[in-house]
Amino acid sequence: MNRLKDATSPYLLQHADNPVDWHEWGEDAFAEARRRDVPLLVSVGYSACHWCHVMAHESFEDAETARMMNELFVNVKVDREERPDVDAVYMNATTAMTGHGGWPMTVFATPEGHPFYTGTYFPRPQFQRLLSGVAQAWTQERDEVLAQGTKVVEALSHGSDLPEGPLPTAETTETAVRDLARTFDATRGGFGGAPKFPPSMVLEFLLRHGTPEAMAMAENTLSAMARGGMYDQLGGGFARYSVDAGWVVPHFEKMLYDNALLLRVYAHWWRSAGSPLARRVALETADWLLREMRTPEGGFASALDADSEGVEGRFYVWTPKELRAALGEERGAWAASAFEVTGPGTFEHGASVLQLLTDPADAALLAEVRAELLAARAARVRPGRDDKVVAAWNGLAIAALAETGALFDRPDLVDAARAAAELLDGLHLDGARLTRTSRDGRAGANAGVLEDYADVAEGFLALYGVTGESRWFDRAGALLGTVLDRFPDGSGGFYDTADDGERLFQRPQDPTDNATPSGQFAAAGALLSYAALTGSARHREAAQAAIGAVSVLAGKHARFAGWGLAVAEAVLGGPVEVAITGPLGDPRTIALHRAALMAGAPGMVIAIGDEGVPLMEGRGLVGGLPAAYVCRAFTCRAPVTSPADLASELRASPAR
Known part of the structure; x- marks a missing residue:
C-alpha cells in the first residue's frame, strides 16, 4: 500500500492505487532507504504528461514490476509542478548523465539523495531489466555506485556557469533581434524547426522592441499560432506545443502558464497593432480560462490532460463525417473546408485538428458553426484536469486577465483576476512568505520558489495598475522584500530557492527562460516596476543586476532570455x-x-x-x-x- 492517498497533488493521487509502495518526497523516504540499505527510485512527472501516463500503465500498474520496485528500492513519486526544486536538481543530473531530459524522469539515488543512474521513459521490459541491474550493482559494486553519485554531486555543485554581464544597452537588444532573425522561420513563423513551442517571452520582447523587423517576426508567429492546430479553434486556448514545424499537430495538453503568457501577448499585440485576430484570440483565450480553468475557490487550475478515453487528442479532433453529423451535410462540408479537415486526416481513422488558415467571408456562419461544434464536443469525454493552484502560474494569469479586462472593457476579467489574487492572499500568503500550491482550498506543504514570489508580485502590481487598489501594491512589496532578503546569490543574481528552504544536493539556479520566465528575470521585472512606483534605488539596482545575464545571452541564446530582454526594454525606456x-x-x-x-x-x-x-x-x-x-x-x-x-x-x- 502506498502513501499518496492524502496528497494534494492530482498527479500523486493518480498513483495512489498503484501496487507500488510510493512515498512522497521527504525525510521519511530517506530514512527508510537508510534503514533498509537500498537505493531510492525517484520518479518525477506531472498530471498532463502523456508519457507519464504510458509508463504508469505499463509499469507502475503492473504487479510484477511493482513487486520488483518494492523489494529492491524505496520508491518516491514527485510532482514536478509542486516541487520544481527537486525536479530542477535531478533534471540537471539527468541531462548531464544522458545528454537529454524529459518526463517521466527516472532517477536512482543513494539514501542521501545523490543520483547515480538516470533516465526518462523506459518501456516495461527494459525497465524491469534496469531494476535488476541497478539493484545488483548496488549490492555487488557499492563503492563504484557511491563514487558515481559523489562525482555527479560534485560536478553539479557549482551552480550556474553563466557569467555575469553588464547592464543591457540598446545594442544588446538589437543584437538579440539579429540573433532571433537567424533562426526565424519566415514561412511558418516561430524559431527553429520541429517541435515548436510558443515563444511567449520572446514575442513580448519583440513587441516591446517595436522595430519593423521585430514586429514582423512577432506578428508572423502570432498569426501562425492562432490559425494553426495548436490553437483550439472552437473553445480557445493553446495546446502545449506543436510536434511539427507548421503549428499543425499539437501535443494536446493545455497548460495554465502557456495560456496566461499568450493571453497577455495577444492583448499587447492588439494594443500595438489593432489586429482583429489578436483581439479575437485574446478574448477567446480569456473566456476559456474562466470557463474551463477556474476552480471553485477562484483560482486557476494547472492543466488539462492531452488524453481522453486513453487517446491523445481524442477530445479535439474531427473527421469530415463527424462534422456532417453535427452540422448537416451542407454546413458540415463547409466546415470541413473552412477548418482544413480534408484529405486523409492528421491522425489515425481520418481525424484532423481544426485550423483556420484564412477567415471565411461569411463571419456569421463561422460563429454559428463554431458554437454548434463546441456544443457537440461538450458531449465527448473530457480530458482530465489538474486542479491544483500553483502560485506562480496564477500570478501570470492575474496579470494577463487584469490587463486584458482593462484593455477590452471586460470588468468580468478584472474581477476574475481579483478573485485569484484574493485566493493567493488569503490561502498562499502568510506574512511575506508564500506557499507554492493549494487544492480544494487546502494549502500544500511546499514552500514557494523564486518564480512564485516574482510572478505573484508581477500579477499584484498589474492588478494595482488596473484597479488602483493599493493593497495589491503593498502585497507585492512584501513579496519582493522576501526576494531581496532570501534569494540573492551574492553576485547580483538569485537562487531559485530561499536560503532557509530544504537543502538538496544542489541549490538550483537557472537564469534562463524555459516554458515560463526564469525566476531571475521575472524577479527583475517585478523589482523594476516596484522601483518605478516607489523610487527605491535598492529595488532598481537589484533589477538591473539580475538582468545582466541578458548581455551574455543576447548574441547566441536570445530565445532563452526573452523575458530578460523584455525587462531590458523597460530599463532602456525608463520605464515610463x-x-x-x-x-x-x-x-x-x-x-x-x-x-x-x-x-x-x-x-x-x-x-x-x-x-x-x-x-x-x-x-x-x-x-x-x-x-x-x-x-x-x-x-x-x-x-x-x-x-x-x-x-x-x-x-x-x-x-x-
Whole structure:
C-alpha cells in the first residue's frame, strides 16, 4: 500500500492505487532507504504528461514490476509542478548523465539523495531489466555506485556557469533581434524547426522592441499560432506545443502558464497593432480560462490532460463525417473546408485538428458553426484536469486577465483576476512568505520558489495598475522584500530557492527562460516596476543586476532570455511612470486611465487612486480636474488633464 492517498497533488493521487509502495518526497523516504540499505527510485512527472501516463500503465500498474520496485528500492513519486526544486536538481543530473531530459524522469539515488543512474521513459521490459541491474550493482559494486553519485554531486555543485554581464544597452537588444532573425522561420513563423513551442517571452520582447523587423517576426508567429492546430479553434486556448514545424499537430495538453503568457501577448499585440485576430484570440483565450480553468475557490487550475478515453487528442479532433453529423451535410462540408479537415486526416481513422488558415467571408456562419461544434464536443469525454493552484502560474494569469479586462472593457476579467489574487492572499500568503500550491482550498506543504514570489508580485502590481487598489501594491512589496532578503546569490543574481528552504544536493539556479520566465528575470521585472512606483534605488539596482545575464545571452541564446530582454526594454525606456490623480469613478479619471493603458510603453507603470503609493505623492488635481503626470525616475513633466494630451505626451517620450 502506498502513501499518496492524502496528497494534494492530482498527479500523486493518480498513483495512489498503484501496487507500488510510493512515498512522497521527504525525510521519511530517506530514512527508510537508510534503514533498509537500498537505493531510492525517484520518479518525477506531472498530471498532463502523456508519457507519464504510458509508463504508469505499463509499469507502475503492473504487479510484477511493482513487486520488483518494492523489494529492491524505496520508491518516491514527485510532482514536478509542486516541487520544481527537486525536479530542477535531478533534471540537471539527468541531462548531464544522458545528454537529454524529459518526463517521466527516472532517477536512482543513494539514501542521501545523490543520483547515480538516470533516465526518462523506459518501456516495461527494459525497465524491469534496469531494476535488476541497478539493484545488483548496488549490492555487488557499492563503492563504484557511491563514487558515481559523489562525482555527479560534485560536478553539479557549482551552480550556474553563466557569467555575469553588464547592464543591457540598446545594442544588446538589437543584437538579440539579429540573433532571433537567424533562426526565424519566415514561412511558418516561430524559431527553429520541429517541435515548436510558443515563444511567449520572446514575442513580448519583440513587441516591446517595436522595430519593423521585430514586429514582423512577432506578428508572423502570432498569426501562425492562432490559425494553426495548436490553437483550439472552437473553445480557445493553446495546446502545449506543436510536434511539427507548421503549428499543425499539437501535443494536446493545455497548460495554465502557456495560456496566461499568450493571453497577455495577444492583448499587447492588439494594443500595438489593432489586429482583429489578436483581439479575437485574446478574448477567446480569456473566456476559456474562466470557463474551463477556474476552480471553485477562484483560482486557476494547472492543466488539462492531452488524453481522453486513453487517446491523445481524442477530445479535439474531427473527421469530415463527424462534422456532417453535427452540422448537416451542407454546413458540415463547409466546415470541413473552412477548418482544413480534408484529405486523409492528421491522425489515425481520418481525424484532423481544426485550423483556420484564412477567415471565411461569411463571419456569421463561422460563429454559428463554431458554437454548434463546441456544443457537440461538450458531449465527448473530457480530458482530465489538474486542479491544483500553483502560485506562480496564477500570478501570470492575474496579470494577463487584469490587463486584458482593462484593455477590452471586460470588468468580468478584472474581477476574475481579483478573485485569484484574493485566493493567493488569503490561502498562499502568510506574512511575506508564500506557499507554492493549494487544492480544494487546502494549502500544500511546499514552500514557494523564486518564480512564485516574482510572478505573484508581477500579477499584484498589474492588478494595482488596473484597479488602483493599493493593497495589491503593498502585497507585492512584501513579496519582493522576501526576494531581496532570501534569494540573492551574492553576485547580483538569485537562487531559485530561499536560503532557509530544504537543502538538496544542489541549490538550483537557472537564469534562463524555459516554458515560463526564469525566476531571475521575472524577479527583475517585478523589482523594476516596484522601483518605478516607489523610487527605491535598492529595488532598481537589484533589477538591473539580475538582468545582466541578458548581455551574455543576447548574441547566441536570445530565445532563452526573452523575458530578460523584455525587462531590458523597460530599463532602456525608463520605464515610463504615469501618475493619475482623481476620483476612481469619475469618467474623466477613467478616460485618462484608459489613455495610459493604451499607450503601452515598455514596462510602463501606472499609479492611480491612492496617495499611499509614493509615485502619487504630491500629484494633485489641476484646476479641480483629474490629471495625469508622465514621469521618469520620479521627474515629471507638466500635468495634463485630457486623454488626447496624455496620449500625445506618451508618444512624445524621448527615445532611449
